[in-house]
Amino acid sequence: MEFETKTIHSGFAKEDKFGATIIPIYENAAYSYQTAEELQEVFEGKKFGYVYSRISNPTVTEFELRMNAIEEGIGAIATSSGMAAIATTVLTLTQYEDEIISSDCLFAGTYLFFKDVMNKYGVKVHYVNINEVDEWKKLINNKTRLIFFESISNPKLEVPNLKLISMVAKEYNIPVVVDNTVSTPYLWRAKNFGADIIIHSATKYISGNGSAVGGILIDTGIYDWKRSSVNQIKEMSQKVGRLAFIITARSKVYQNIGFAPSPFNAFLHILGLETLSLRMEKHCYNALQLAEYLQNHKKIINVNYPGLKENKFYDIGKKQFNNKFSGLLTFFLESKEKCFKFINNLKLAKNLANIGDTRTLVIHPDSTIYINCTKEEKNLAGVNENMVRVSVGIENVNDIIDDFNQSLQKI
Ligand SMILES: *Cc1c(COP(=O)(O)O)cnc(C)c1O
Numbered sequence: 001m002e003f004e005t006k007t008i009h010s011g012f013a014k015e016d017k018f019g020a021t022i023i024p025i026y027e028n029a030a031y032s033y034q035t036a037e038e039l040q041e042v043f044e045g046k047k048f049g050y051v052y053s054r055i056s057n058p059t060v061t062e063f064e065l066r067m068n069a070i071e072e073g074i075g076a077i078a079t080s081s082g083m084a085a086i087a088t089t090v091l092t093l094t095q096y097e098d099e100i101i102s103s104d105c106l107f108a109g110t111y112l113f114f115k116d117v118m119n120k121y122g123v124k125v126h127y128v129n130i131n132e133v134d135e136w137k138k139l140i141n142n143k144t145r146l147i148f149f150e151s152i153s154n155p156k157l158e159v160p161n162l163k164l165i166s167m168v169a170k171e172y173n174i175p176v177v178v179d180n181t182v183s184t185p186y187l188w189r190a191k192n193f194g195a196d197i198i199i200h201s202a203t204k205y206i207s208g209n210g211s212a213v214g215g216i217l218i219d220t221g222i223y224d225w226k227r228s229s230v231n232q233i234k235e236m237s238q239k240v241g242r243l244a245f246i247i248t249a250r251s252k253v254y255q256n257i258g259f260a261p262s263p264f265n266a267f268l269h270i271l272g273l274e275t276l277s278l279r280m281e282k283h284c285y286n287a288l289q290l291a292e293y294l295q296n297h298k299k300i301i302n303v304n305y306p307g308l309k310e311n312k313f314y315d316i317g318k319k320q321f322n323n324k325f326s327g328l329l330t331f332f333l334e335s336k337e338k339c340f341k342f343i344n345n346l347k348l349a350k351n352l353a354n355i356g357d358t359r360t361l362v363i364h365p366d367s368t369i370y371i372n373c374t375k376e377e378k379n380l381a382g383v384n385e386n387m388v389r390v391s392v393g394i395e396n397v398n399d400i401i402d403d404f405n406q407s408l409q410k411i
Contacts, residue, residue, distance in 0.1 A: 003070065003186065004277045010069035011062045011270075023062040025267045029053050055255045059263040063202075063270050067216050070185045070273075071198050074221035075246035077254055078214065078266055082181060082201025083109050084259040085215030087117070089177055089197055091257075092249040093145045093230055096122040101139055101174075103130035103149035104380045105156040108369045110148075110179070111377070127380065130160045133168045140172050145230065147176050151183040151190065152317070154355065155330055155365055155389045156382030157304050159313035162320065166194025175223045181205070182328055182355070186280040187321040196223040197245070204356030205327075207272035208279050212265040219246050279358065279394055283327030286400060287392040291329050293401050299338075299408045301386070305329035327392040328355060336385040338411045339364050343388065345407035348399060360393035360400050 001009060016023065031050040033039040042049040050056055060078050068076040079085040090113075094100065102114065104127035114125045128136040130149045147169050149160045162178065169176045175196040180188060184205045190198050200206055202214035225237045225244035232252060237244035254260070261269075284307070291305035306317040307325030317325050333339050343351050349360040353369055363369065366385045370378050378384065392400065 001069075006069045007066065007276055008274050011065040023059055023267070023270065025263050026053075026058045027263050028057075053263065054258055054260045055250075057260070057263050057266070059270075060261055060266040063266040063273075064216065066270065066273055067185075067200070067206075068218055071218045071220065072189065072191050073198070073218035075243055076216055076218040077246065077250055078202070078216045078261050078269070079254070079259045080215070080261045080265075081213045082179075082199070082203060082215035083113060085199045085201070085217040086110055086179065087113060087257075088249050088254050088259055089199060089217050090118060090123075090146070090148075091253045092233070092245065093175065093177075094118070094123045095230075097143060098123050098145045099139075099141065099143045100125045101136050101144060101147045102127055103153060103158075103160065104128055105150075105153040105158050105382055107150060107154045107179070107181075108365075108373065108381065110150075111373075111381070130165060131158075133164055137168055137172075140174065142229070144172070144174055147174055148179070149177075150179040150181070151188055151320075152306065152326055152328065153382075154182055154328060155387075157306055157313070157328060157330065158382075159306055159317045159320065161316050162190060162193035162195065166196075169196075170194070173227055173229070175228075182326050183321055184276060184280055184326070186277050187284075187324050187326060191220040191222065193320065194222065195220055202269045202272075203354070205280065205283070206276060206356075207269050208275065208356060208358060209268075209272060210354055210357035210359065211272070212268040214261045214265045214269050216269075217249070219243075280324070280326075282394040283356075283392060284324040286394065286397040287325065287327045287329055289397045290390070290392050290400055290404070294329075294331050294404065297405075297408060299333065299411060301332040301334065303329060303331045304382075328389065329392065330382075330387050330389045332384075332386045333388065333411070334386065336364070336366070339386060339388050341411045342407050345410045346403055347406070348395065348403040349390070349393075355389075355391035357391060358394050360395060360403075361391040363389050365389050 041047040064076040177197045178190045178195040179199045181201040198218045228234045233248045236248045288307045295303045306313040365383045370383045
């Protein structure tokens with residue numbers, strides 16, 4: 001099946017006994033069995049069955065199966081948030097005194113997770129310019145457990161050259177973890193470029209309506225876990241083969257910490273996913289139109305959108321993302337006051353901390369998402385007080401442009 005078809009027809013909802021076309025919301029905590037013997041077999045793993053919704057749930061499984069089909073993976077785990085998907089992955093791959101090589105431009109939540117949680121438990125993170133492979137190659141040692149970056153970094157909008165990165169990672173047998181939230185699987189099949197684990201915040205484009213927080217991680221099946229330097233995974237691979245990472249992540253981290261999503265949220269992610277391809281076309285189209293418009297607007301100092309031909313990442317983005325560049329852009333005004341005035345005078349666009357909604361969203365990252373970061377940390381993330389971030393929605397683009405224009409007139 002092709003992408004659009006998979007978003008609708010993969011999974012197992014078609015087996016519903018009443019013929020329901022969308023999987024029902026299995027809003028239950030536990031699952032009963034006729035006999036004690038049967039439940040024992042399920043616990044022993046001899047028989048497939050649901051036990052308790054912190055471990056797995058049929059509605060959640062449906063979301064996992066569809067995302068797994070789309071990313072052409074060997075297994076997926078849906079989580080209560082994008083951050084929980086990142087945490088599950090990182091906690092499965094690392095322990096005390098291990099090291100991570102990470103892009104230096106990260107989503108603020110990921111950066112704070114590394115800083116406030118992983119560092120506290122003795123895991124060291126090296127922040128690097130991820131496209132400078134010769135530089136970070138020197139940092140690799142026998143404690144390096146993963147390489148982490150975002151497909152289009154939020155909000156700096158840098159694009160990593162994944163083929164180049166994964167070539168080096170493979171040479172040193174280190175798994176590559178890609179946060180594919182901003183490009184989505186519609187723009188980017190990161191597996192084809194060498195990603196070993198793909199993460200999404202399902203809160204964003206996958207759900208698409210700003211309706212439900214959630215996340216997912218997918219093992220693409222490229223990495224040979226028998227050769228893993230993580231003992232728990234290596235041991236697991238002797239029992240379960242290729243599924244070693246997914247089963248270790250689920251049984252040793254996810255279910256023990258309690259990262260499971262609610263079945264209702266998983267249902268909303270499935271609904272959103274069915275229209276992902278249509279929405280992404282429009283997000284990308286609108287974002288390019290708006291970026292071109294703003295670029296020529298005299299009140300705007302600079303526009304950052306990888307889809308603009310003069311952007312530093314245009315060529316690599318074009319190749320990796322099939323000539324589409326997603327719906328995020330940033331622009332710069334003369335001052336913080338002007339940014340605030342611009343935001344306050346908007347009529348259509350919403351001022352809030354999210355991306356990937358059908359609605360156009362704006363935010364002043366410096367005074368909000370990055371408020372607890374130092375100047376240096378903001379610099380690395382590409383944030384300063386003159387910047388506005390826009391998540392371009394799927395309204396008629398003329399209405400978005402009109403709204404931005406009337407507000408720019410007032411500053
Ligand atoms: C939002 C976001 C996350 C975190 O996802 P949540 O669902 O908010 O936990 C991770 N990475 C990127 C790139 C994001 O935009």
